[in-house]
Amino acid sequence: MRTIHTDIITKTIRDMCIEANLHLSPDMERVIKEATKTEDGPLGKQIMEQLCENLKIAEEEQIPICQDTGMAIVFVTVGQDVHVEGGSLAEAIHEGVRQGYTDGYLRKSVVRDPLIRENTNDNTPAIIHYTIVPGDTFELLLAPKGFGSENMSRIFMLKPADGEEGVKTSVIQAVKDAGPNACPPMVVGVGLGGDFETCAILAKKALTRDLDSPSPLPHIRKLEEELLRELNQLGIGPGGFGGKTTVLAVNMETYPTHIAGMPLAVNICCHVNRHVKRTL
Amino acid sequence: MEKHISGPITKEEIQSLHAGDYVYITGTVYTARDAAHKRMYEAITEGKEPPFDLTDQIIYYLGPSPAKAGQVIGSAGPTTSSRMDKYAPLLMEHGLSGMIGKGKRSPEVLQAMQKHTCVYFAAVGGAGALLSKCIKKAEIIAYEDLGTEAIRRLEVENLPVIVVADAEGNNLYETAVDDYKRTHHFN
Ligand code: SF4
Numbered sequence: 039m040r041t042i043h044t045d046i047i048t049k050t051i052r053d054m055c056i057e058a059n060l061h062l063s064p065d066m067e068r069v070i071k072e073a074t075k076t077e078d079g080p081l082g083k084q085i086m087e088q089l090c091e092n093l094k095i096a097e098e099e100q101i102p103i104c105q106d107t108g109m110a111i112v113f114v115t116v117g118q119d120v121h122v123e124g125g126s127l128a129e130a131i132h133e134g135v136r137q138g139y140t141d142g143y144l145r146k147s148v149v150r151d152p153l154i155r156e157n158t159n160d161n162t163p164a165i166i167h168y169t170i171v172p173g174d175t176f177e178l179l180l181a182p183k184g185f186g187s188e189n190m191s192r193i194f195m196l197k198p199a200d201g202e203e204g205v206k207t208s209v210i211q212a213v214k215d216a217g218p219n220a221c222p223p224m225v226v227g228v229g230l231g232g233d234f235e236t237c238a239i240l241a242k243k244a245l246t247r248d249l250d251s252p253s254p255l256p257h258i259r260k261l262e263e264e265l266l267r268e269l270n271q272l273g274i275g276p277g278g279f280g281g282k283t284t285v286l287a288v289n290m291e292t293y294p295t296h297i298a299g300m301p302l303a304v305n306i307c308c309h310v311n312r313h314v315k316r317t318l
Numbered sequence: 319m320e321k322h323i324s325g326p327i328t329k330e331e332i333q334s335l336h337a338g339d340y341v342y343i344t345g346t347v348y349t350a351r352d353a354a355h356k357r358m359y360e361a362i363t364e365g366k367e368p369p370f371d372l373t374d375q376i377i378y379y380l381g382p383s384p385a386k387a388g389q390v391i392g393s394a395g396p397t398t399s400s401r402m403d404k405y406a407p408l409l410m411e412h413g414l415s416g417m418i419g420k421g422k423r424s425p426e427v428l429q430a431m432q433k434h435t436c437v438y439f440a441a442v443g444g445a446g447a448l449l450s451k452c453i454k455k456a457e458i459i460a461y462e463d464l465g466t467e468a469i470r471r472l473e474v475e476n477l478p479v480i481v482v483a484d485a486e487g488n489n490l491y492e493t494a495v496d497d498y499k500r501t502h503h504f505n
Contacts, residue, residue, distance in 0.1 A: 103447060281498060
C-alpha cells in the first residue's frame with residue numbers, strides 16, 4: 039500500500055494549470071512550426087506566423103497562449119494499492135485548480151449553474167475522470183479545454199452498416215461545420231465505440247495523446263492518416279481564410295461496442311491543444 | 319489590401335473597407351461578450367440607455383485573462399462571434415458600427431450590417447498573447463460584477479484584423495476557401 043497526501047496532489051494540479059496555459063507540449067509546437075513552413079494560403083501563412091510569434095510571446099512574457107484558459111479537465115489514473123490521505127481526492131484537485139487559476143492569472147471561465155450563469159470566480163469545479171488500475175501508480179493528466187472549439191464538437195450514433203465510410207463522412211462533416219469558429223488549424227479527437235458517453239470521453243482523451251504516437255491498431259492508424267489527408271483537402275485553412283492546414287492531427291481511440299451500434303464522438307480542439315501529464 | 323483605420327469608425331471609412339482587407343485599428347474599442355450583450359440588449363429593450371454611446375463604436379468580442387502587476391491586460395484574443403448574433407442587430411440599430419470576433423455570422427446579422435453600414439472583422443483566434451501587445455490602456459466602464467465579461471474601454475494601437483464581411487454584403491469566409499481550393503486544384 040502506497041500513501042499519497044492530498045497536499046502534493048493540490049500543489050501538482052496548481053502547477054500543471056499554469057504550465058499548460060503558458061506552453062504547448064513539444065509535439066504540438068512541432069506540428070505548428072512545420073505547418074507554418076508548408077502553408078501556402080496567403081492569409082493562412084501570415085496567420086501561422088502570428089501563431090508562432092504568439093507562442094514565443096506567451097513563453098517569454100508568461101502571458102497565457104489564449105485568453106480562454108479553459109475549463110480544467112483532469113484524468114486521474116489511480117492504482118488500487120494507493121491510499122489517498124488528507125481529505126477528499128476530488129476536493130484536492132478542485133483546490134489545485136482554484137490556486138492555479140488564481141496564482142497564474144488565468145481566466146475564470148466557469149459558471150455554477152448552466153441557466154443562472156453566475157461565475158464561480160475560481161474556475162472550479164474541474165471535470166474529473168477516474169480510471170482505476172492494478173498496482174500503485176498515480177498519474178494526473180490535465181487538459182484545459184477552450185469552448186470555442188468545444189461548442190463545435192459532435193456525437194453521431196452511427197449504425198454498424200455505416201462502416202468506415204460513415205465514420206469518415208461524419209468526422210469530415212463535423213470539421214466542415216466547425217470551420218472558422220473553432221480557431222483552425224484544429225486537432226480532432228475521435229472516440230469510436232463504447233456507448234453514448236464513453237465515445238465522448240474517448241474523444242476527449244484522444245486529444246491528449248502524443249502526436250508522435252499514432253494508434254497502435256493498424257486499421258485505425260490508417261483511418262487517422264486518411265482523415266488527416268482528406269480534412270486538409272477541405273481548404274478551410276488557418277483562421278478559415280483558405281489554406282492547406284485545416285487540421286494538425288487526427289487522434290482516434292476505440293472501445294468495444296454493442297452489436298447494434300457504432301457511437302462516434304468528434305471532439306474538436308483548436309491549435310491551442312493544451313495538456314500536461316505528471317506521475318506522482 | 320493593407321489599411322489603417324481609427325476607432326470609433328465613420329460610415330465613410332466603413333464604405334472604403336472590403337472583405338479581405340488587412341486592417342490595423344488605432345484608437346478606442348469596447349469589449350463585450352455574452353453576458354454584457356445580454357444586459358445591454360435587455361436595457362435597450364426596456365427603453366433604457368446602453369452603458370456607453372454606441373454611435374460609430376467598435377465592439378471587440380473579448381473576455382481577457384487577468385492582468386498581472388505592470389500589465390495593461392492579460393491575454394486578449396477574440397471569442398466566437400455567433401453567440402452575439404441574437405443581440406448584434408439591435409446594437410447596430412443604436413449606432414454600433416464595427417465588430418471584432420471570429421467565426422461565422424447569421425444571415426440576420428449580415429443583413430443588418432448592410433442596412434446600417436457596419437463592418438465585421440476577425441482577429442486571429444488563439445493569438446491572445448500577441449494581440450495583448452496592441453492594447454495600451456484598459457478600463458472597466460460597466461458591469462464590473464461580470465469579471466472578465468465586464469465592458470472595458472480599450473485604447474489600441476495597430477490592432478491587426480481582417481475584414482470578413484463588409485457593408486456591401488461580401489463575405490470572405492464564403493469566398494476564401496473556394497478560391498484556395500480552385501487555385502490549388504482541390505476538388
Ligand atoms: S477555440 Fe481555442 S484558440 Fe480559439 S479562443 Fe477558444 S481556446 Fe482559444
